[in-house]
Amino acid sequence: MNASAFTSTSPAAKPATRPLLKALDEALAELLGRATPLAGSDTVSTFDADGRVLAEDVVSALQVPPEDNSAMDGYAVRAAELADEGVVLRVSQRIAAGSSGSALEPGTVARIFTGAPIPAGADAVVMQEDCEPLADREGYVSVRQLPRPGQWIRRAGEDVTRGATVLSKGERLTPAALGLAASIGMDRLQVARRPRVALFSTGDELVMPGEVAPAQMRPGAIYNSNRFFLRALLLRLGCEVSDLGIVPDQRDATLDALRSASQAHDLILTSGGVSVGEEDHIKPAVQQLGSLDLWQIAMKPGKPFAYGRVGAAHFMGLPGNPVSSFLTFLLLVRPFLLRLQGVPDVATKSIAAAAHFTWPRADKRREFLRVRRNAGGGLDLFPNQSSGVLTSAVWGDGVVDNPSGQTIAHGDTVRFIAFSEWLA
Ligand code: AMP
Numbered sequence: 468m469n470a471s472a473f474t475s476t477s478p479a480a481k482p483a484t485r486p487l488l489k490a491l492d493e494a495l496a497e498l499l500g501r502a503t504p505l506a507g508s509d510t511v512s513t514f515d516a517d518g519r520v521l522a523e524d525v526v527s528a529l530q531v532p533p534e535d536n537s538a539m540d541g542y543a544v545r546a547a548e549l550a551d552e553g554v555v556l557r558v559s560q561r562i563a564a565g566s567s568g569s570a571l572e573p574g575t576v577a578r579i580f581t582g583a584p585i586p587a588g589a590d591a592v593v594m595q596e597d598c599e600p601l602a603d604r605e606g607y608v609s610v611r612q613l614p615r616p617g618q619w620i621r622r623a624g625e626d627v628t629r630g631a632t633v634l635s636k637g638e639r640l641t642p643a644a645l646g647l648a649a650s651i652g653m654d655r656l657q658v659a660r661r662p663r664v665a666l667f668s669t670g671d672e673l674v675m676p677g678e679v680a681p682a683q684m685r686p687g688a689i690y691n692s693n694r695f696f697l698r699a700l701l702l703r704l705g706c707e708v709s710d711l712g713i714v715p716d717q718r719d720a721t722l723d724a725l726r727s728a729s730q731a732h733d734l735i736l737t738s739g740g741v742s743v744g745e746e747d748h749i750k751p752a753v754q755q756l757g758s759l760d761l762w763q764i765a766m767k768p769g770k771p772f773a774y775g776r777v778g779a780a781h782f783m784g785l786p787g788n789p790v791s792s793f794l795t796f797l798l799l800v801r802p803f804l805l806r807l808q809g810v811p812d813v814a815t816k817s818i819a820a821a822a823h824f825t826w827p828r829a830d831k832r833r834e835f836l837r838v839r840r841n842a843g844g845g846l847d848l849f850p851n852q853s854s855g856v857l858t859s860a861v862w863g864d865g866v867v868d869n870p871s872g873q874t875i876a877h878g879d880t881v882r883f884i885a886f887s888e889w890l891a
């Protein structure tokens with residue numbers, strides 16, 4: 468790892484050399500090294516905790532299920548009393564879910580329903596489909612099956628034992644996790660506080676949808692699309708977003724925006740303006756107020772990416788091209804934000820899949836090709852892989868993570884990352 472990558476540089480001292488290409492994994496490791504989990508936590512209703520990250524272990528004060536109970540509607544029996552099929556026994560009690568019966572009288576069975584506690588003495592449940600209440604003898608049933616001891620009984624504690632850690636600190640809560648927390652009586656959960664993120668877009672060409680109608684757009688103008696997906700991505704990651712809109716391509720305006728954003732935010736996230744063109748004001752402005760490292764990341768789409776500090780806030784500058792912005796967010800900003808919330812394992816999981824396309828030209832950068840799963844169990848490629856074509860990210864349901872210098876032949880096994888893996 469290149470330790471000097473984070474050395475802050477003042478504008479005057481900055482040599483005018485071209486930054487070297489940095490491997491994506493190296494960039495990510497350096498960023499994560501900077502992502503000290505945020506201090507502080509919130510207590511939230513379990514209802515509202517979906518997507519939040521646990522700030523402490525959740526330990527069960529009871530066992531689930533609380534006692535042995537029936538997995539079926541049927542009859543609770545003593546298995547040893549049913550040596551032959553068709554034995555007729557008296558129904559001595561009726562136990563519904565929510566009630567508790569009494570010890571099972573020898574030589575009898577108990578009518579029982581799903582979720583009802585197994586009476587003492589019973590050791591199996593025969594489902595009602597295998598029993599026949601006698602038409603001519605009220606209160607008696609013929610059991611047509613030889614039960615296995617333990618059959619259709621859900622054991623006390625088979626889901627959760629008393630004292631077990633059911634959810635761990637650093638775990639990101641899912642709908643199923645909320646249900647599990649509720650099952651042990653947790654109505655509130657202690658979660659990491661939301662990262663506060665200031666978001667702004669740079670670019671004099673940008674116009675907000677709704678402000679100018681498509682027919683009235685002046686030549687050279689485009690709508691600001693990055694603002695929409697970046698905001699949505701941040702919200703999905705549990706962030707509190709201050710959307711600061713579009714900052715014009717001017718040094719003073721950029722300085723003002725950065726200065727005010729650095730006051731009360733953990734991260735300032737910008738898109739555009741991180742190349743080294745004359746109209747790219749992010750770099751000198753961040754350097755003037757704090758420190759900045761401009762990286763050329765060996766990924767495609769992507770490449771320019773900036774990390775720095777402004778006051779106490781982290782700064783990240785994404786490229787302006789929409790697909791580059793989208794993917795650098797998912798590959799670098801997302802893990803950073805999860806780590807700020809205390810998630811230990813932020814690695815993206817890819818799976819092996821078959822390419823149903825060819826990619827004949829190898830690139831020296833690691834490529835992320837927008838693809839879609841097809842009904843034949845393979846991946847189709849979106850025809851236009853340009854970094855400006857946002858349609859590719861909507862048509863696609865994921866990307867192929869293609870190593871640098873690699874061509875792809877039809878049928879090759881490639882690494883696929885589903886957008887659902889990132890967007891959950
Ligand atoms: P930049 O990184 O500022 O040089 O921008 C690279 C390309 O991305 C240019 O074509 C910009 O017009 C475009 N771009 C920058 N920001 C946005 C945005 N917020 N929405 C859509 N396109 C953008």
Ligand code: MG
Binds near residue numbers: 670
């Ligand atoms: Mg620009």
